[in-house]
Amino acid sequence: MSELQDGVAIVTGGSTGIGAATAKRFADEGASVVVADVNVEDGEDTVAEIVDAGGEATFVEVDVTDPAEVEAMVETAVDTYGGLDFAVNNAGIEGENEPTSDQPLDNWEQVIDVNLKGVFVGMQAEIDAMLEDGGGAIVNMSSIAGQVGFPNLTPYVASKHGVIGLTKTASLEYSEAGVRVNAICPGVIETPMVEATDQASIEQTIAATPIGRLGEPSEIGDAAVWLCSEEASFVTGESLVIDGGYVS
Ligand code: NAI
Numbered sequence: 001m002s003e004l005q006d007g008v009a010i011v012t013g014g015s016t017g018i019g020a021a022t023a024k025r026f027a028d029e030g031a032s033v034v035v036a037d038v039n040v041e042d043g044e045d046t047v048a049e050i051v052d053a054g055g056e057a058t059f060v061e062v063d064v065t066d067p068a069e070v071e072a073m074v075e076t077a078v079d080t081y082g083g084l085d086f087a088v089n090n091a092g093i094e095g096e097n098e099p100t101s102d103q104p105l106d107n108w109e110q111v112i113d114v115n116l117k118g119v120f121v122g123m124q125a126e127i128d129a130m131l132e133d134g135g136g137a138i139v140n141m142s143s144i145a146g147q148v149g150f151p152n153l154t155p156y157v158a159s160k161h162g163v164i165g166l167t168k169t170a171s172l173e174y175s176e177a178g179v180r181v182n183a184i185c186p187g188v189i190e191t192p193m194v195e196a197t198d199q200a201s202i203e204q205t206i207a208a209t210p211i212g213r214l215g216e217p218s219e220i221g222d223a224a225v226w227l228c229s230e231e232a233s234f235v236t237g238e239s240l241v242i243d244g245g246y247v248s
Pocket of ligand 1: 012013014015016017018019036037038039062063064065090091092093094114141142143144185186187188189190191192193194
């Protein structure tokens with residue numbers, strides 16, 4: 001019997017890539033999963049795959065930048081499955097590739113809104129629900145761009161550094177009450193976000209990665225499941241880098 005059995009998990013950005021793989025991993029462990037995303041079509045496919053494999057899942061359309069929609073997402077988890085135990089705040093966008101002085105302000109605002117405000121309002125709603133239900137665990141999706149700079153990605157890098165700050169602060173505030181809060185910093189993982197990158201940059205990344213390949217979405221899902229499990233009961237405020245050695 002899995003330790004996540006009978007738990008309830010929300011995964012934002014759960015329609016594709018890392019989020020979809022993470023939602024499937026939670027379902028494999030026996031958790032009921034709310035797949036939450038703006039992308040309805042792929043989200044419904046992810047839910048169908050989970051249900052076909054014998055798991056329990058439901059889709060909620062949500063824009064993580066809208067606090068009312070995020071509240072409704074958490075209410076759906078509580079109303080449908082009786083509470084909330086785990087949340088993976090994973091929805092994110094990369095935004096435009098431009099040097100700092102050429103970055104359009106509206107791109108800055110959009111990337112910070114989704115990647116940073118989205119995690120903030122997500123945690124606000126999730127923590128309240130978890131405190132009412134005896135505690136829980138949150139995983140926020142940062143990046144190796146939350147550890148080091150990357151040229152031409154100022155808003156993305158700033159947002160992902162910010163996610164680590166949000167994670168550390170919430171962990172100080174809520175760990176004693178039973179809500180652990182951690183972050184994951186993936187390296188380059190094979191997802192739709194990365195498929196948009198040119199082949200030369202992908203090859204450069206692989207060459208700079210000691211393990212010699214890109215990561216698989218399921219390798220991030222495995223870590224999210226572990227961070228939410230009892231095996232990680234003394235882990236909070238941590239940022240776990242999973243990058244094949246890239247930033248070492
Ligand atoms: P992806 O593009 O496959 O997935 C992102 C998901 O977020 C999509 O389903 C998208 O519809 C959803 N989303 C975007 N804006 C949203 C909004 N406002 N509200 C709700 N959902 C929204 O990308 P991937 O690669 O799976 O990324 C997932 C997370 O992992 C992101 O936070 C990304 O920054 C992070 N990450 C990804 C890396 C990679 O190499 N793929 C590396 C490091 C971090």
